[in-house]
Amino acid sequence: MAASDLTADPRLSAEGGDPDLALTQDLLTFLEKSPTCFQVIANFKKALLFKGYTYLPEDTPWVLLPAGKYFTTRNGSSIIAFRTPDPAPTGFQITASHSDSPTFKIKANPELKEGEAYIRLNAEPYGGMLMAPWFDRPLSVAGRVLAQAEGGVTEIPVVVDRDLLLIPSVAIHMNREANKGYAYNAQTDLLPLLGEGADAGAFRRIVAEAAGVSPDAILGSDLFLYVRGRGSVWGASNEFVSAGHLDDLQCAFSCFRGFVSSEGTKTPAVPVFACFDNEEVGSLTKQGADSTFLEDVLSRIAEGTGMTREAYHAAVAKSFMLSADNAHALHPNHPEKADPANRPLMNHGIVIKYHAGQKYTTDGVTAALFKLLCQDAGVPFQEFTNRSDMAGGSTLGNLSNAHVSLNCVDIGLPQLAMHSCFETAGVRDTGYLVRAARAFYGSSLRRDGDTLSWVQG
Ligand code: ZN
Numbered sequence: 001m002a003a004s005d006l007t008a009d010p011r012l013s014a015e016g017g018d019p020d021l022a023l024t025q026d027l028l029t030f031l032e033k034s035p036t037c038f039q040v041i042a043n044f045k046k047a048l049l050f051k052g053y054t055y056l057p058e059d060t061p062w063v064l065l066p067a068g069k070y071f072t073t074r075n076g077s078s079i080i081a082f083r084t085p086d087p088a089p090t091g092f093q094i095t096a097s098h099s100d101s102p103t104f105k106i107k108a109n110p111e112l113k114e115g116e117a118y119i120r121l122n123a124e125p126y127g128g129m130l131m132a133p134w135f136d137r138p139l140s141v142a143g144r145v146l147a148q149a150e151g152g153v154t155e156i157p158v159v160v161d162r163d164l165l166l167i168p169s170v171a172i173h174m175n176r177e178a179n180k181g182y183a184y185n186a187q188t189d190l191l192p193l194l195g196e197g198a199d200a201g202a203f204r205r206i207v208a209e210a211a212g213v214s215p216d217a218i219l220g221s222d223l224f225l226y227v228r229g230r231g232s233v234w235g236a237s238n239e240f241v242s243a244g245h246l247d248d249l250q251c252a253f254s255c256f257r258g259f260v261s262s263e264g265t266k267t268p269a270v271p272v273f274a275c276f277d278n279e280e281v282g283s284l285t286k287q288g289a290d291s292t293f294l295e296d297v298l299s300r301i302a303e304g305t306g307m308t309r310e311a312y313h314a315a316v317a318k319s320f321m322l323s324a325d326n327a328h329a330l331h332p333n334h335p336e337k338a339d340p341a342n343r344p345l346m347n348h349g350i351v352i353k354y355h356a357g358q359k360y361t362t363d364g365v366t367a368a369l370f371k372l373l374c375q376d377a378g379v380p381f382q383e384f385t386n387r388s389d390m391a392g393g394s395t396l397g398n399l400s401n402a403h404v405s406l407n408c409v410d411i412g413l414p415q416l417a418m419h420s421c422f423e424t425a426g427v428r429d430t431g432y433l434v435r436a437a438r439a440f441y442g443s444s445l446r447r448d449g450d451t452l453s454w455v456q457g
Contacts, residue, residue, distance in 0.1 A: 006026075006043060006044070006046075006047035006253070006256060007050060007257075019431065021233065023257075023430050024427045024430060027241070027249075027253050028231045028241070028243060030249065031244065031245055031246075034249065035224075036103075036142045036143045036224045036226065037078075038143055038157050040077075040099040040249065040252065041077055041079045041099060044275065045073065045079065047256070048071050048081055052069060053071050054068065055070075055072070055073075058072055058073075058074060058296075062300055064084050064301065064304030064305055065084065066084055066085070066086035066305070067083075067085070067086040069083050069263075070083070070084070072297060074286065075277065075287040076144065077099055077277035077278075078274075078276045078293060079099075079273075079274070080272060080273070080274045080293065080294065080297045081272070082270050082272045082301060083263070083270065083271050084270060084301065084304070084305055085266070085267065085268050085269070087268075088307055089268060089269060089270045089301070089305055089307070090268040090314075090315055090444060091268070091269040091270070091315045091445055092269060092270045092272050092298060092301075092315065092316070092319040093271050093272065093319070093440055094274060094294070094319065094406075095255040095273055095322045095324055095437055095440070095441075096274045096289060096322070096396045096397065097274075097276075097396070098248045098275065098277070098278075098279035098280070098396060099248075099275050099276065100127070100277050100280050101245040101247065101280060102127030102129035102280050102419045103126050103129065104123040104124065104126060104134075104190065104224065104225040105123060105124055105125075105126045105222070105223070105224050106121060106123050106141060106221070106224070106225070107122040107123060107124055110122045111200065111201070111202075112191065113197055116197040116198065117196065118193055118194075118195070118196060118197055119193075119194045119195050119197055119199065120191040120192060120193055121165065121192050121203060123190070123191060123192065125190075126224065126281065127280030127281055127419070128280070128419060129419045131184040131186070131189075131190060132184070133417075133420040133421050133422055134167055134190065134227075135168070136167070137228070138163035138165075138227075138228040138229065139164065139166060139167070139192055140159075140160045140161070140163065140164040140165060140226060140228055141164065141207065141224065141226070142158060142224060142226050143158060143221065143222045143223040144156060144221065144222050145158050145211045145218050145220070145223075146218070146219050146220035147217040147218055147219065148217045148219050149213075153220070156211045156212070156213065158207060158211040158223070159210065160207065161210070164206065166192060166193055167189075167190055167191070167192045167193070192225065227421045227422065230243075231243025231244070239346070239347055239427055240424055240425070240426065240427065241425055241426070241427050242424045242425075243422065243423065244421050244422055245423075246326060246425045247326040247418050247419065247423060248325050248412075250413050250415070250425055250430055251324035251326060251412060251433065252275045253430070254324070254413070254433035254434045254437060255275075255324055255433065255437045257437070257438075258433070258435070258438040259271060259273040259441055262437075262438045262439075265441070267441070267442055267455075267457060269318075269443075269444035274294055276288055276289040276293070276400075279325070279396055283396065289396040289400045290399035290400070290402065290403070294404055295403045295404045298312075298316070299312070316404060316405075316406055317406070318445050318446075319406040319407065319445070320406065320440075320445055321397065321407065321409075322408075322409060322440060323395060323396045323408055323411070324433070324437075325410070325412050326413050326414075326415050327344055327351035327384050327411075327413065328344070328384065328414070328415070328416075329344050329345060329414035329416055329426075330343040332416075337387070337390075339385045339386065342354075342383045342385045344414040345414060346414045346415065346424075346426030346429065347427065347428040348382050348426075348429075349374075349380030350380070350381045350382070350411050350433055351381070351382055351383065351384045351412050351413065352367055352370060352381055352382070352409060353383075353385075353410040353411065354383065354385045355385070355386065355392065358398060359398060360395065360397065360410035361397035361398050361401055361408035361409065362408075362410045365452070366408060366409035369445075370411065372454060373436065373439055373443065376439060376456075377435050377439035378435070379432045379435050379436045379439075384414075395410060397409075407445070413425055413430065413433055414426065442456055442457060443455060
């Protein structure tokens, strides 16, 4: 995708039309060009380089300059970008979102022959997905391969950009129970069909061709299924957008737009955009939110900007994080699944998420401060709690807070069908989060006795 697709100002790209629809088309392009976490991060990286940010590899010493623009990545699937203020920073303004989505990961030695008739691919679930939506759709694979080259191993991002696979349903005539609550078996029901039986080795050849290497050179891979095709805007007033990976790329995209578009504002805090992999499988990887990645980067910013250890601790205490991960909208057919009072609607603004057991980090203080920020930015907000008899999901903020503990609010954009491979959200809400993130990145936190406030610029 063009780097400018991720960085353009939606107010300028609408050309007299509806800016929310223009922004939604940019979101759909980003989703279409980002079939796995590796392409998500590669696209952010490309956009940051286009905007003049400097890439800092983690395994080299960093030299940071005042008023500099930087980013680093881990595993090619998580990214943290930041700007250094001039003079030394007084805090960190962080958004955290995630780059991964539930899908199926291709196993080692994936080709399974069914006699001479068919070749299927052996795959296993990644994350907790709704399985039914995966049937009878054109699918393909993307991710990365590790190829042997010049005595070493080179990482190559790969997208097989054609309709390649499909998981066929069993006909109703052969499974009369199909509409009565069928329990899918991931090892037998969900394996995608690749082709007819004679063409053994085809999968490896197809992936190698997409990567531009010989099949024998591939020593490793991280490949995932993805749904083919572009998402769609629909509804009586074009108010809905449906696509794969809205959880959480709608938030990641919006926070990123807010981050790059806040560049003109001078603030004594460090604006930090963080997007982590592996949220859908618990975040406990070296690049997940429950790793040292954020803590390592904040420490290096502190050292690189000449902060003492004491100044760093004071700055963390004056920091704020938006943990941005999509939220459940009221379901049209199942309103009884929602809390009696807190029932977010699509196109009605950013959702503040609460949980008494603190799976969401939001507390009275951080909710109040976030509402204040939204009010100042003219952005609507609404509130979500689980029904008291439902467990609900988990997210990034509380895990990240175990490593760097700071003020945090859990927010998200309202959507339907979370963890389907084709989710639905509101076209107005993306712009709300872009505006809130832009205001957030242009602010810093101030304490005056018992009063906390946002200082703009
Ligand atoms: Zn999520």
